[in-house]
Amino acid sequence: MTTATADLKKVTKKVPIIGMMDNVMEQFNSAADHINLHQSIRKILSITNNEILVNFPVKMDNGDVEIFTGYRVQHNNALGPYKGGLRYHPTVDIDAARALAMWMTWKTSLAGLPYGGGKGGIKIDPSKYSQSELERITRRFTFALADNIGPEHDIPAPDVNTNSQTMAWIADTYMSTRPPAERTANQHVVTGKPDASGGLEGRDRATGYGVYLSIKFWADKSNTSLDGKKFIVQGFGNVGYWAAHFLEKEGAKLVAVQDATGSIQNQNGISVEDLFKYSQINDGSIVNFPDSKTVDTKKFFTLDCDICIPAALGNQITKENAHQIKARLIAEGANGPTNVEGEKILLERGITIIPDILCNSGGVVGSYFEWLQNRNGEIWQLDEVMAKLDKKMKESFNKVFDYAINETVDLRTAAFCIAIQRIEKAYIQRGIFP
Structure with missing residues (x-):
């Protein structure tokens, strides 16, 4: 199984996507209230x-x-x-x-x-x-x-x-x-294609690299170093693997991983590359990885760590487990991994959440680069792609961080407000047909 398909089994399949629409609507309405979004535009964006x-x-x-x-x-x-x-x-x-x-x-x-x-x-x-x-x-x-x-x-x-x-x-x-x-x-009808079929070099790691960059930017803003920080990852596919790969290069230590086959930990550290190689020859499974011990799946989020990266499916962090999380930072590699009830508990406990629409946006930024490359008949080199991605992610992170500070809101509310205001401006300038 390749890293591109490794997310096939990197989630607990017994957890369905329930209530995601309720979550996104509550997030939207909270931000819309904060910016006093025009009622007509609120109606449009609600459907x-x-x-x-x-x-x-x-x-x-x-x-x-x-x-x-x-x-x-x-x-x-x-x-x-x-x-x-x-x-x-x-x-x-x-x-x-x-x-x-x-x-x-x-x-x-x-x-x-x-x-x-x-x-x-x-x-x-x-x-x-x-x-x-x-x-x-x-x-x-x-x-x-x-x-x-x-x-x-x-x-x-x-x-x-x-x-x-x-x-x-x-x-x-x-x-x-x-x-x-x-x-x-x-x-360019689709992005994320193989290199030989018009794909972008580096697109496979773009989302995970974006997660890593978001964590790095947060550390810089917090005047802290990633060296020695312990992190856990739920999902060891493209997103989880590449985020862990780059974090390890910063000196951070992977101490636990969970996928659909089970959960493993080693508080002394798990080699990201060794685990990746092991999973490749074991049909994507991380179970029984040498120098690790099995962890009860339900207790995964309770493990001791500094950073938690949920990089599987939605609704993984809820009111049932949010109060047990020991990480001080949640970096959302997946879409909607934290539901509204779980988030309220985390924020009350002073835990920072880098929201999905910011944290994992490296993937869609990479997709945009591929779309442009195809549209213009160009071929971009890996170092050029990564440099452009770094710049784009930093611009977004700084906007969200500064807005959160100035408006005294959490990072998700800040991200939603900025995103919605840009769309609101487009509607105001263009008007509504007819």
Whole structure:
């Protein structure tokens, strides 16, 4: 299993995505109240623009036909084309897609990108299907979406259980349905593609690198060093692995990791690279890693550490476990890992949360770079990509940090306020048609 697909099993599958729409709406309304958002614009941003549901048949390897349900929710495009991932997971449904699409709107706005927000996927457990079946499912889903996606309209990207190969299949299928003269001009219909298919060098590590940068910027603002800091990671796929990789280079110490197969710890430190190599030859599993001991999954967030990185699915930190967390910093590598009730407890305890729409935005920034690269017919080198990502993330972090200080609010409220105000300004300047 590659790092691009390692998030397949890096979550506790028994925890469904429940209440995510309630969470995102409470977060939105709290920020909207703080900035006194215009009521008309509040109404617009409270709902999605489009919700696409498709049921499509696919022939399996044994000749049987199965029917799959796919979703694509397009929340808002006031700032540009819809942008957001496609995930393959049993918990995918319309409510989850709505919440994730709204988060993408705030995330792209906060990052200063010319995008709106979208999200979607297929309700499926990909581990139950062969590679050839997944290819046919992906291509048929792309065909079913038809003109609901496009390089200047809605640009999907990888998410949970999808990867660069998935994006290559989508791009090829989409381009094959275009007139011959337009096919190569539509390569940027998706981002997160393999390097040889128009992908961006370094896109695989962009999200995790962004998580690391957010933590580093927080440490700088707090006049503290990451050297010797203990951190734990939930999810050891692209996001968790790369965040841990860069943190370890700063001298921080990985002391515990959790995935769907179990939880391990070693307070003396776990080698990130050794664990990565171990997982590669063990079907992505971290269980029984040498020089580590097994931890009760329910007690993972109670482990002693300075920094906690939830990099799996949503609703992992709740009122049931928030009071037990020992970390002083939560860096949200996943989308919506902390629900509203859990967050209130953490803030009351003085624990800092770097919100998902800021912390994990390195991925969509990297996607923007890939989109530009394809659009302009360019090829960017890795050092150039990383330098641009560093600059973009620092600009966003400083804006959020300064706003939080000046307005005396937490970082999530600050991030939401900045993001929503940018969209509000666009509506005020453009007006509402007709």
